Amino acid sequence: TVARAVNPAAEAALGKPIVVLNKSGGAGAISTAFVNAAPADGYTFLYGAENPQLHGVMGVSDIDYGDMYPINILGRGVAVIAVPAASKYKTLSDLLKDIADNPGSVKMGSTGPGGLPSTIGALISNAADFKVTAIPFGGEGPGLTAMLGGEVDFMPAGISAAAEQIKAGKMRALAVVNPTPVDTLPDVPAIIDTIPEMGRFLPWGPFYGVFVRKDVPDDVKATLTKAFATAATDKTFLELMANRGNVVMNMSGQEAVDFLAKWQQVTVWALQDTGAAKVSPEKLGIARP
Structure with a gap:
């Protein structure tokens, strides 16, 4: 995982061991609550992904990253629109035309x-x-397997989940959900080439970061921020991120705060507009982007 990849470099930068505790459950709600309940001394921090930014609108938890301080947004994943290699859809335009011509059948x-x-x-x-x-499945892996078996026509999925089978010729990527092509799949076009209006939502993807309670002392925040800024340049970490098709961000301070706010705005309002949100973003004070 991203956390275990960056952890040795962070230990070296801090000069102290870091014990990683797995607090699974609630799509990150349990680990987020655990860190927020710990003393505000910086000795307990969270390796977290994007899920808590959706907890409010999904009715999971009242805590999101707006309640925490981002030490470092380490990187983000990039998704692809994948189809089986034998699919009749050769381009994203082919897929979109069929969807438009046959609403609900794809x-x-x-x-x-x-x-x-x-x-x-x-x-x-x-x-x-x-x-x-x-059609829901129990994860991207099972969903992609089902797609290869003909149960669904296409699937958006993270490059890390799909790249191996794309490179093996079992799947075809119609587009990357990114403003530009990515190094992992350089020949796959960006989604904005076909849907320019998607540009206002991008860059978008799952992200990975390090967070502490907001009330941790500023000098402690500064120490952690410096350590993880160094760790995010570690060769082993960079290689893992590249191999998984992730984009290294190494972002902190106000830039990280702004990234988190935009990501949340874009995502929760998209969920609201399609009826997937359980709680209105407006009720939570999240402005439409």
């Missing part, structure tokens, strides 16, 4: 409301004619 692999595939579907729905039938 099946999209999903991982349920709030997951990466459904969120990307929601974003596209705000930029193009995109009435599909979402």
Whole structure:
């Protein structure tokens, strides 16, 4: 994982061991609550992904990253729109035309409301004619396997989940959900080439970061920020991120705060507009982007 990849470099930068505790459950709600309940001394911090930014609108938790301080946004994932290699869809335009001509008949692999595939579907729905039938599976891996078995026609998925089978010729990527092509799949076009309106939502993707309680002392925040800024340049960490198709961000301070706010605005309102949100972003004070 991203956390275990950066951890040795962070230990070296801090000059102290870091014990990683797995607090799984609630799509990050349990680990986020654990860190927020710990003393505000900086000795307990969170390796977290994007999920808490959706907890409010999904009715999972009242805590999101607006309640915490971002030490470092280490990087983000990039998604692709994948189809089986034998699919009749050779381009994203082919897929979109079939969806427009046959509303609701094209099946999209999903991982349920709030997951990466459904969120990307929601974003596209705000930029193009995109009435599909979402079929949920227990993760991107099972969904992609089901797609290869013909159960669904296409699936948005992280490059880290799909790249191996794309490179093996079992799947084809119609587009990367990014403003530009990416090094991992350099020949795959950016989604904005076909749907320019998607540009207002990008860059978008799952992200990975380090967070502490807001009331941790400023000098402690500064020490952690410096250590993780150094750790995020570690060769082993950079290689892992590249191999997984992730984009290294190494972002902190106000830039990180602004990134988190925009990501949340874009995502929760896309979920709201497609009926996936359980609580209105407006009720939570999240402005429409």
